Amino acid sequence: MKNISMVAKAVGLALVMVASAPVMAAETENATASVTVKNAFEMVVAKPLNFGEITAVVDLADADGVSASITMSPNPTEQATVVNGALNAATIRLLVPGEPGEVTVAGVAPYSELSVTLPTTPTNVVAASAPPGSPKFVLSAITAYITSGDNDGSLYAADKKLTADGQGNASFNFGGTLTTDVYVADTNVIDRQYQDGEFTGTFPITVSY
Numbered sequence: 552m553k554n555i556s557m558v559a560k561a562v563g564l565a566l567v568m569v570a571s572a573p574v575m576a577a578e579t580e581n582a583t584a585s586v587t588v589k590n591a592f593e594m595v596v597a598k599p600l601n602f603g604e605i606t607a608v609v610d611l612a613d614a615d616g617v618s619a620s621i622t623m624s625p626n627p628t629e630q631a632t633v634v635n636g637a638l639n640a641a642t643i644r645l646l647v648p649g650e651p652g653e654v655t656v657a658g659v660a661p662y663s664e665l666s667v668t669l670p671t672t673p674t675n676v677v678a679a680s681a682p683p684g685s686p687k688f689v690l691s692a693i694t695a696y697i698t699s700g701d702n703d704g705s706l707y708a709a710d711k712k713l714t715a716d717g718q719g720n721a722s723f724n725f726g727g728t729l730t731t732d733v734y735v736a737d738t739n740v741i742d743r744q745y746q747d748g749e750f751t752g753t754f755p756i757t758v759s760y
Contacts, residue, residue, distance in 0.1 A: 590760070591658075592656060592657065592658035592659045592719075593656065593657040593658045594654065594655070594656050594758050595654065595655050595656075595657075596652065596653070596654055596756070597653040597654065597655050597722075598650065598651075598652050598653040599652050600623060600649075600651060600652035600690075600725060600726060600727060601623075601649040601650050601652070602621055602623055602631070602649040602729050603631070603645060603646070603647045603648045603649030603650075604645075604646040604647035604649075605621065605643050605644060605645055605646060606642070606643070606644040606646065607619070607642070607643050607688075607731055607745045608641060608642045608643075608731070608743075608744065608745070609641055609686045609731055609732050609734055609743040609744070609745070610636060610640040610641040610731075610733070610734040610743070611640065611641075611734075611743060612638060612640040613734065614636075614637070614638075614640045614734070615733070615734065615735055616733055616735075617636040617637060617640040617641050617733070617734070618636055618641050618730050618731045618732070618733050619633070619634065619635045619636050619641040619642050619643040619730070619731045620633070620634050620643065620728050620729060620730040620731070621633050621634075621643050621645065621728070621729050622634075622692070622726070622727070622728040622729075623649055623650075623651055623726040623727060623728075623729070624651065624694075624696070624726050625651045625652075625694050625695055625696035625706070625723070625724040625725050625726035626651070626696045626706075626724070626726075627650065627651055627696075627724060630648070631645060631648065631649060633645055636731075641731045641734075643731065651696070651724040651725060651726040652724060652725045652726070653698075653722065653723075653724050653725075654722065654723055654724075654725065654756060654758070655720070655721075655722045656713075656715070656720065656721040656722065656758055657719060657720050658719055659715045659719045659720075659721065659760070660715065660719060660760075661715060661716070661717045661718065661719050662714065662715055662716070662717065663714065663715045663719075663760065664712045664713070664714050664760075665712060665713040665714065665715065665721060665758055665759065665760060666712060666713070666758070666759050666760070667695050667707050667712075667713055667723065667756065667757070667758055668755075668756070668757040668758075668759070669693045669694070669695060669707075669725070669756060670693055670754045670755060670756070673689045673690060673691040674689070674690040674691070674752040674753070674754040675687050675688075675689060675690075675752055676688040676689065676690050676729065676750045676751060676752035677750055677751070677752065678745075678746060678748055678749070678750050679748065679749065679751070681746060685745075685746065686731065686732035686743060686744070686745055687732050687750070688729050688730060688731060688732065688750055688752075689729070689730045689732070690727050690728070690729055690730075690752055690754065691727065691728055691730065692727055692728040693725055693726070693727040693754070693756075694706060694707070694725065694726055694727065695707035695713075695723045695724065695725045696723060696724045696725070696726070697711065697713055697722075697723045698722045698723055698724055699713075699714075699715075699716060699720065699721050699722045699723070700713060700714030700715060700716055700721055701714045702714060707723060713758070721758075725756065
């Protein structure tokens with residue numbers, strides 16, 4: 552009887568433990584992940600590349616291929632340099648100094664590294680209205696000079712990228728070389744003299760991550 556009583560107590564204790572164990576419950580909800588992409592940013596050509604005011608004469612000596620040039624450095628502390636043709640067959644004289652162009656960037660990721668792509672093909676710089684065959688200028692050798700971020704004060708290069716500041720802003724100047732038209736004897740050049748007035752040309756500059 553004593554053994555039966557002990558068994559009964561053990562069974563009863565087990566039933567009490569089972570009855571008092573908490574009932575396990577589970578709920579499942581779907582979670583969400585999101586991300587917003589903003590690759591776009593603001594890029595402004597704040598100043599155009601300006602070669603100033605010059606006199607310019609196309610080769611008058613009938614020497615094919617002779618030209619004169621003026622180079623505007625993107626570094627604002629450097630003066631423009633003029634190279635005239637042999638025997639002054641083609642000439643440029645600087646009357647009023649110009650200034651390099653300027654590009655500003657805003658809204659990029661803070662401290663991000665940016666690439667600048669400059670044109671590699673020449674750009675014609677022409678008068679707004681000129682007779683056919685009138686001389687033009689040719690713009691080439693575009694370079695950039697960084698004016699903000701880690702490489703401030705350096706020419707842009709593969710190992711000297713443009714970097715943004717903590718507010719996501721960056722800037723650089725750009726310059727290039729302007730060359731007089733080249734006289735070729737068998738072309739129909741109406742007037743080898745440049746007419747007075749403004750000459751302009753457009754070219755692309757790209758900034759990217």
